Amino acid sequence: MDSLTNPTIPFSTTTASSTNKRKTTTPPPLPAASSGPIMDTRIWSRIPHRLLDRILAFLPPWAFHRFRCVCKRFYSLLFSDSFLRLHLLLSPCLPCFLFFPTTTRPTTPGPYNQRPITHAYLLDPSGTWRRVPLRVPMGLTPSAASNGIISWASDSAGPKLVLLHNPMSGLSAHLPLPQTHRLCPSVGLVASDSSLHVIIAGDDLISPFAVKNLTAETFSVTGYGPPPSWWAPTSPLPRLCSLDVAGRMVFHCGRYYCMSFSPYSVISYDPCLDAWIKIDPPMRRFLRSPCVVSCNGRLVLVAAVEKSKLNVPMSVRLWGLQSCGRNWVELERMPQVVHDDFVVAEGGRGFDCVGSGDRLAMVVRGGSMEIMVFDFERKEWRWAPPCPLKEEGMMGGGLSGFGYEPRLATPAIGLLDSGSVSFQEV
Numbered sequence: 001m002d003s004l005t006n007p008t009i010p011f012s013t014t015t016a017s018s019t020n021k022r023k024t025t026t027p028p029p030l031p032a033a034s035s036g037p038i039m040d041t042r043i044w045s046r047i048p049h050r051l052l053d054r055i056l057a058f059l060p061p062w063a064f065h066r067f068r069c070v071c072k073r074f075y076s077l078l079f080s081d082s083f084l085r086l087h088l089l090l091s092p093c094l095p096c097f098l099f100f101p102t103t104t105r106p107t108t109p110g111p112y113n114q115r116p117i118t119h120a121y122l123l124d125p126s127g128t129w130r131r132v133p134l135r136v137p138m139g140l141t142p143s144a145a146s147n148g149i150i151s152w153a154s155d156s157a158g159p160k161l162v163l164l165h166n167p168m169s170g171l172s173a174h175l176p177l178p179q180t181h182r183l184c185p186s187v188g189l190v191a192s193d194s195s196l197h198v199i200i201a202g203d204d205l206i207s208p209f210a211v212k213n214l215t216a217e218t219f220s221v222t223g224y225g226p227p228p229s230w231w232a233p234t235s236p237l238p239r240l241c242s243l244d245v246a247g248r249m250v251f252h253c254g255r256y257y258c259m260s261f262s263p264y265s266v267i268s269y270d271p272c273l274d275a276w277i278k279i280d281p282p283m284r285r286f287l288r289s290p291c292v293v294s295c296n297g298r299l300v301l302v303a304a305v306e307k308s309k310l311n312v313p314m315s316v317r318l319w320g321l322q323s324c325g326r327n328w329v330e331l332e333r334m335p336q337v338v339h340d341d342f343v344v345a346e347g348g349r350g351f352d353c354v355g356s357g358d359r360l361a362m363v364v365r366g367g368s369m370e371i372m373v374f375d376f377e378r379k380e381w382r383w384a385p386p387c388p389l390k391e392e393g394m395m396g397g398g399l400s401g402f403g404y405e406p407r408l409a410t411p412a413i414g415l416l417d418s419g420s421v422s423f424q425e426v
Contacts, residue, residue, distance in 0.1 A: 049073075053083055057090040061168040061406040062122065062130050078169065084409035088193070091408070095357025097123040098132070098150070098167070098404035100142050101389055117142075120167060121387055122406065123361070123371075129388050132167045142400060144189035144198075144249065148407030151189045151198065160185065160200055162219075166410045173416040178217045178231040181205040188249030188256045188269075191412040194223040197271065199234070199256055202243040213237050218271065221415045235274050241267055250355075252294040264290055266301065268325070282319055282328045283307075288350065293403070295355030296376040301328060302353040302360065315339055316362075318374075332374070338381045345370040356403030367398045 044052075056077065059067070068075040077083045100120045116138040122130040140152035140163055148168065154161040158181045165172040178200060188199040201216035216234040221227035237243075241260040249258040256269040264287055266279040281290060281301055290303035299321040306314050316339060319328040334342065342362075349366035358377045361384070364370040371384040387399065 053077065053086060054090070057083065057087045058092070060092065060094055060124075061408045062124075062132070064168070064408060065133075078408070087408050088411075094125060094406060095359070096125065096404050096406060097354060097356055097359075097361050097401050098145065098406075099123065099363075099387065099389075099399045099401040102398050102400040121389060122404070123384060125357075125359075127385055129385065131388070134165075134167060135170060136163065136165055136172070142402065143187035145402035145404050146189045146251065147191040147193075147412065148405055148410045149189065149191050149412060150402065150404070151187060153185075153187055153200075157181065157183050157205060160187075162187070162198060162200070164189075164191075164196075164413055164416070166407070166413060168406050168408050169410070171410065171413055173413045175219055175416070176229050176231070178219075180215055180217060183211045186243045186249050186258050188251060188258070190251040191410070193411045194415075196221045196412040196415055199249065199269065199271075200231075201234075201249070201258070201269070202237060202241075213241050213243055216269070220271075223411075223415060227416055234269070235276060238267060238276050238278050241265070241278070243267065248291070248352075250292050250294050250299070252299045257292045257299060259290055259292055266292055279321070279326060282330075289352070291351075291353035293353050293355030293360055295360045295403075296358050298331075300331065300355065300360065302362065304351075314343070316342065318360075332376075332379075334374075334381060338372075341383075342372055345372075352401070354401045354403050356405070361401060363399050363401050365398055369399070371399070371401075 056067070056074075064078060068078055098120050100117055117134055117136060119134055120132045122132050124130060136152060139155050140161070141155055142150050143153040143162075144151045148166055150165050150167060152163040152165060159177040159179065160182055161177060162175040163172055164175070175198065181204070182200065183203045183205055185203045186201045188201075190197050196219075198219045199216060202213035203211045204214045206212050206214070214237060216237060217231040218234055219228070219231050238260075242262050244259040244261070249256045251257075254270065254272065256271070258267050259265075260267045260278070264281055264284040266281055268277050268279055269275070281287065281303070283305060286305055286307045288304040288306055290301060293300050293302060301319045301321070302316070304314070304316050313336070315336075316334040317330060318332040320331045321327075322329055345368070346364050347366075349364060349368065351362045351364050353360055353362050355361075359373055359375050362372040362374075369387045369389065371387070372381060373384050374381050389399070
């Protein structure tokens with residue numbers, strides 16, 4: 001799948017977080033075409049298939065959308081169990097970000113019409129945008145991501161249909177319908193090669209015209225038995241919680257986490273203990289646009305801090321949850337020169353945050369295409385290249401992003417008895 005932006009486009013305003021001095025970096029130039037001898041094409045025809053398959057297994061997942069057009073045998077590899085297992089073992093780990101065009105979600109029960117989401121955009125570690133075609137039924141919105149799988153939840157009020165979809169292969173499977181009627185619940189997903197766990201929480205429809213955060217349901221399946229045909233209720237949600245309207249839940253170290261508003265707090269759920277707890281965030285009276293993400297091996301709280309009356313400069317700060325599970329420690333603070341640029345781009349509209357590997361991305365709300373990326377490893381803040389969605393006139397309500405590791409094979413989808421469906425174009 002071809003990149004839609006030139007990979008040589010630099011990230012602008014690259015600034016180290018440990019200092020307030022601004023520096024601009026330019027990515028290294030692309031390597032020139034090799035002037036050495038070209039391999040005889042007849043050699044490729046004589047390479048044993050097993051050796052050729054091993055070479056192809058090292059390719060990144062998005063390369064398969066192009067190479068499957070080479071010949072029938074290459075196309076058949078996408079459906080070969082032995083090749084997919086080999087790809088799982090050998091393919092590089094590439095923590096990326098996957099962004100979708102968003103529209104306004106329903107705030108009241110009733111009919112809701114939405115254009116189908118036909119494609120997404122992948123931002124890879126090199127800063128290159130890649131277009132990912134989607135073939136997902138209309139009326140679904142992406143809600144969570146884990147291990148190469150995107151979960152989609154139905155937009156209409158009522159029992160939520162949850163569809164699991166692999167954008168790289170086009171393979172999909174749906175879960176049984178839960179019992180509780182909801183409007184816009186928070187959804188969490190954690191998938192591995194041998195298990196799958198999904199949670200839906202909050203926004204219970206207590207009447208045709210009112211919602212309340214009361215209950216949650218979970219669905220679990222492992223490779224050691226047939227999947228259940230029902231959702232299991234959890235213990236009641238904490239009193240007076242108001243879950244994130246964006247429906248984001250993060251899984252970290254065996255627990256789910258999500259933001260609660262009015263007042264701000266972080267809600268945590270332990271599936272093993274079936275227990276919900278509230279965690280107070282730091283400086284909660286002065287936070288704006290708080291988000292929890294899993295990044296750099298830690299649970300990170302990202303928020304803008306506004307304490308102008310106390311003569312404390314406005315900033316964007318990152319806190320990490322300590323091992324006790326209750327207290328926070330400040331990890332990073334956006335340098336002032338970067339913060340000044342970010343405030344201009346944000347314009348008071350707020351931002352959302354997602355994490356992937358050692359990087360996190362802050363997406364400006366309100367139809368903006370601006371994305372600020374922070375690299376924990378390099379301690380750098382930088383602007384991502386412009387998203388191609390704007391050039392296609394598809395920005396609308398803006399961007400919705402997820403930390404995403406593209407994978408050609410996702411065995412967790414095959415664990416479901418509901419039957420998997422391929423939405424690939426043949």
